[in-house]
Amino acid sequence: MSNRGMQILIVVLLAGFLLIGLTGCKGESEPETEPNAAVEAVGATTTTLAVAQTTCPIIENPIDKAVSI
Numbered sequence: 001m002s003n004r005g006m007q008i009l010i011v012v013l014l015a016g017f018l019l020i021g022l023t024g025c026k027g028e029s030e031p032e033t034e035p036n037a038a039v040e041a042v043g044a045t046t047t048t049l050a051v052a053q054t055t056c057p058i059i060e061n062p063i064d065k066a067v068s069i
Contacts, residue, residue, distance in 0.1 A: 056063055 054063060055061070
């Protein structure tokens, strides 16, 4: 296949994938909700407590206060 023919094939394939990708998601989206509705409903009934972290989540060793900030 010639260089020009390969370029045309690539352009046609990319355009096809783009069209399929854009039309494939129509009608499958979730209904729009107010972004703060869930936060307001949950925030009214729960409280958050600050808890000091004593164990490193990665290596699971105790945190040395002299070394870390």
